[in-house]
Amino acid sequence: MNNFSPKFVTLNQSGLGCGLTILAGALLLSAIGLKWVVNGIAILILLLVLTPLVGLFVFRWWLKRKLVESDCPVCHYEFTGFDGQECRCPNCGEVLLAIHGKFERPTPPGTIDVDAVDVSVKVLEES
Numbered sequence: 319m320n321n322f323s324p325k326f327v328t329l330n331q332s333g334l335g336c337g338l339t340i341l342a343g344a345l346l347l348s349a350i351g352l353k354w355v356v357n358g359i360a361i362l363i364l365l366l367v368l369t370p371l372v373g374l375f376v377f378r379w380w381l382k383r384k385l386v387e388s389d390c391p392v393c394h395y396e397f398t399g400f401d402g403q404e405c406r407c408p409n410c411g412e413v414l415l416a417i418h419g420k421f422e423r424p425t426p427p428g429t430i431d432v433d434a435v436d437v438s439v440k441v442l443e444e445s
Contacts, residue, residue, distance in 0.1 A: 386416040391423055 344356055389396045395409035399416045404424065406413055414421040425431055 386419055386421070388416075388420040390414065390421060 344359075384401050385398055386401050387396070387398045390407040390410060390412060391414070392412045393407060393410040395407055397408055399405040399414070399421065401416050401419070404413060404415050405421075407421075413424060415424045416422075423431065
């Protein structure tokens with residue numbers, strides 16, 4: 319610790335000096351006719367604020383177009399995936415492909431995929 323520094327001279331300048339320097343610089347540039355520099359800095363600050371906001375809205379729009387929320391064709395568990403991507407059902411583990419807003423089972427060419435139907439059986443009595 320420095321014992322030779324007077325404590326009554328120390329001021330807490332939490333950001334005040336930086337703000338005053340920017341204000342003095344802007345006033346000086348506007349006073350000598352360099353208004354285009356001040357306008358350029360203002361436009362740069364505006365772009366730095368608006369770019370993330372516009373990027374957020376563009377990302378949300380893209381995400382709404384690419385997300386597929388449907389149910390698994392095997393176990394009918396509803397989950398979310400990306401359109402055009404292969405994924406696994408979190409419930410049954412079946413490999414699925416998200417195509418046109420729904421999940422489908424990828425099958426090799428020439429494979430016929432059928433749905434089984436439960437049919438009740440009537441027992442015929444012999445006469």
